[in-house]
Amino acid sequence: xxxxxxxxxxxxxxxxxxxxxxxxxxxxxxxxxxxxxxxxxxxxxxxxxxxxxxxxxxxxxxxxxxxxxxxxxxxxxxxxxxxxxxxxxxxxxxxxxxxxxxxxxxx
Amino acid sequence: xxxxxxxxxxxxxxxxxxxxxxxxxxxxxxxxxxxxxxxxxxxxxxxxxxxxxxxxxxxxxxxxxxxxxxxxxxxxxxxxxxxxxxxxxxxxxxxxxxxxxxxxxxxxxxxxxxxxxxxxxxxxxx
Numbered sequence: 001x002x003x004x005x006x007x008x009x010x011x012x013x014x015x016x017x018x019x020x021x022x023x024x025x026x027x028x029x030x031x032x033x034x035x036x037x038x039x040x041x042x043x044x045x046x047x048x049x050x051x052x053x054x055x056x057x058x059x060x061x062x063x064x065x066x067x068x069x070x071x072x073x074x075x076x077x078x079x080x081x082x083x084x085x086x087x088x089x090x091x092x093x094x095x096x097x098x099x100x101x102x103x104x105x106x107x
Numbered sequence: 108x109x110x111x112x113x114x115x116x117x118x119x120x121x122x123x124x125x126x127x128x129x130x131x132x133x134x135x136x137x138x139x140x141x142x143x144x145x146x147x148x149x150x151x152x153x154x155x156x157x158x159x160x161x162x163x164x165x166x167x168x169x170x171x172x173x174x175x176x177x178x179x180x181x182x183x184x185x186x187x188x189x190x191x192x193x194x195x196x197x198x199x200x201x202x203x204x205x206x207x208x209x210x211x212x213x214x215x216x217x218x219x220x221x222x223x224x225x226x227x228x229x230x231x232x233x
Contacts, residue, residue: 001168030212034219036152039210043201043226044144044152049208049219085154091218092156094165101151 002026002090006099019075021102023066023088030066032092038101039084041101047086048073078104109133109222111202116227123231127158129185129202129224137180140205140218143187145198146226153198156187157205172197187211199226 003026013019031051034045046055048064061076083106088099115127143155156176164176175188185202200223210218216229
């Protein structure tokens with residue numbers, strides 16, 4: 001199985017900040033990498049697929065990059081509604097494993 | 108509107124069985140890859156199982172041999188039959204559509220969960 005490791009596990013940031021979350025795969029997954037946002041008590045929502053493609057309706061302040069084993073989710077100009085937990089997930093092989101999550105909290 | 112609604116959760120004793128349903132509207136279950144994902148209290152997301160449009164099924168090691176994913180095309184409904192339940196199966200269970208994107212540079216299609224239900228809670232406890 002492909003293990004996905006996110007860092008950091010949590011971070012504190014302020015509105016307007018730029019936030020970067022990293023995700024590392026235990027083996028190469030090319031760019032078969034998705035990012036999700038989850039708010040408390042809610043289902044996850046897709047942000048980015050294929051490592052860098054923005055899902056329809058997602059604000060352009062979200063961006064993704066990377067290929068192989070190392071990936072990044074960047075949030076520019078952090079907004080109040082962006083405080084949430086973010087998960088990466090690989091879709092290269094089954095089981096389609098998730099990272100452990102990164103909680104973005106208000107500083 | 109595309110919508111997934113999970114039902115069937117509840118309190119069940121260890122060793123018991125439960126069947127979750129995911130009723131789809133606005134999408135055809137049999138034409139899509141459909142997935143179950145769960146989240147234990149205070150924990151992260153865990154991929155559980157997938158059923159392909161061709162009916163092949165795959166499971167996480169943690170549930171393989173105990174859970175069965177299936178669908179009823181006439182009811183446009185996805186199921187998760189859960190047997191031999193354990194305390195560690197306690198979680199919110201989400202169904203999701205695993206959308207098919209374009210073919211990537213490794214020759215595989217991109218898949219991503221773009222439609223999710225609100226989840227149903229399963230509690231395994233005596």
